[in-house]
Amino acid sequence: MHSRDRQSAPDARGSIVVASIAAVLFVIVFGRMIHLPRSEADPSSSPGTASFSSSLGTQFFTKGNILVTSPASGQTVGWSFTIQGQARVFESQFNYRIRGADGSILTEGTALAKSADAGQFGAFRIPVRLTPSAVKDGTIDLFAFSPRDGSQQDLVRIPVHFAP
Structure with a gap:
């Protein structure tokens, strides 16, 4: 050498x-x-989900890469409403599931965040139309599947009330 x-x-x-x-x-x-400015965690949201409040009074629910701005925890929604927020997930795609308090699935599907580039947060709007029923309470779950092993990750769970 x-x-x-x-x-x-x-x-x-x-x-x-x-x-x-x-x-x-x-x-x-x-x-x-x-x-994000942190406030006290919302005890009604899912474990590991943090709640934030901005100076404008908007409340956010987040678990890492999914940030929900509407609806708020405990909010009363009609049978038609919109889920809004931002997400930073693999290929900008994630899932949502709305359940009744009894665990029944009222609707579920996939959604896309409109991000400028990979690895950036992008806005999403999910219009929801449910079939009217006797269900009065439920949860909205937003989550992504891991591209590595298919496991569910970044679950955000928001309790809501349904009203006509």
Whole structure:
């Protein structure tokens, strides 16, 4: 081995260390850029779901990559309403499921977030039309499936009341 080759090996390791530090700093800075003001967690939302309030009085429910702005927890909705928010999920696709208090599935489907690029939050609007029934209470679940193993992730559960 030439003496010149031995000297370049530490330089390559140094470049890897610098690149690793830069990647960690990017994650820290990017994480702070999307930080939301935190309020007390809403006890009526699902475990691990945080509730936030903005200075405008809007309440948000989030679990990592899905952020719901409407409807609010405990809100009374009609048989037709719209679910709104933002999501940052694989290929911008996620799922929703609306259940009655007895666990029956009233409707379910997939939705798309309109994000500018991969890895960014994008807005979504899901128009919902339910068949009127005797169900008075229920939950709205929004979640994504892991592209790695198909497991359910980022579940946001919002309790609602149904009224004509």
